[in-house]
């Protein structure tokens with residue numbers, strides 16, 4: 425799911441490199457018909473789902489498939505085409521060994537649930553599924569005997585490190601953060617940064633939303649909540665450390681004082697391959713570190729005053745229920761507004777704090793209640809943005 429994005433295309437690179445290991449059943453995209461139809465021909469997929477269909481509908485998708493098939497000299501194997509908002513969820517429920525969810529944003533939640541309800545394991549890049557719907561997602565996995573497998577590099581690192589000890593021996597999880605492009609800046613300096621500057625990540629090449637979230641440390645906040653749900657760890661036992669070189673992707677500290685770190689270059693192909701390998705390591709997934717070259721790795725604590733988004737995530741996570749959904753929804757609206765030049769960078773965290781302050785828990789955590797909390801937080805944040813007096817120059 426989300427085959428045309430940053431994680432999606434890297435996942436298909438792994439598939440093309442390992443044709444004997446993987447067979448693609450289906451692909452989904454938001455609106456990029458040109459690319460997803462080419463991918464369908466190259467992979468031999470049987471089903472396609474497109475969230476925002478082209479003007480010409482299914483006929484236009486069929487034409488694009490036929491054109492790619494002719495140009496590439498490969499057969500068109502697509503039997504079913506689903507179009508519209510529910511299309512991705514329909515595809516996710518097709519029989520398969522595993523669904524990799526690489527959609528961006530809260531909109532990815534229902535696809536995760538559709539796959540789990542079909543009893544299919546989910547390799548989760550769409551961390552928002554767990555942030556927004558944590559208890560609902562865990563319940564769906566448990567009821568259907570399906571697994572959630574991390575794709576996010578930090579959680580893949582933790583899963584790999586956890587192999588070296590028993591659960592009862594784990595003392596804490598240490599999540600590394602690159603610190604993003606604005607590491608070392610003060611709050612006053614951060615008020616002046618531009619969207620273009622936020623999109624230049626020092627170590628990772630990723631989609632727009634997650635790159636912006638890395639700059640604000642919202643991404644690290646989302647990952648702390650993700651780690652809480654994936655590994656069942658208390659927030660008190662999840663620590664974040666800034667490691668600008670992005671070579672250590674996270675660590676597990678054990679009760680005897682030993683810490684196991686997972687090391688590889690910043691390349692998503694490794695965690696994607698580790699997830700799809702289902703415990704097997706796939707040869708050549710990434711280029712390993714070169715230990716013949718001098719290198720310096722550094723570590724420092726997070727500056728919570730300049731980057732309040734991380735402590736706000738701990739606050740939302742500890743409050744539990746629908747609070748993490750509110751944190752994410754407010755952020756999605758604020759990131760869009762930041763890129764439209766309507767709010768300053770520092771207002772992202774301020775707006776998240778305001779949305780958390782305004783939120784009242786709506787009772788039991790169900791799919792309906794998290795979606796309602798998500799919608800209310802979006803409306804609250806949009807109103808707050810509309811009513812502000814001093815938009816950035």
Ligand code: NDP
Nearest residue numbers: 426428429430431453454455456475527528549550630631
């Ligand atoms: P991108 O923005 O690059 O890709 C997003 C994908 O989702 C595209 O295929 C897009 O389709 C699709 N999409 C968008 N809206 C919808 C929708 N409404 N319904 C169905 N599909 C939709 O994002 P990334 O690949 O960077 O990130 C994907 C997820 O993985 C995010 O949750 C992110 O946090 C997580 N992640 C990403 C990492 C990275 O290195 N990029 C690292 C770790 C986690 P279209 O192209 O047609 O718009």
Ligand code: MG
Nearest residue numbers: 576577578647
């Ligand atoms: Mg990550």
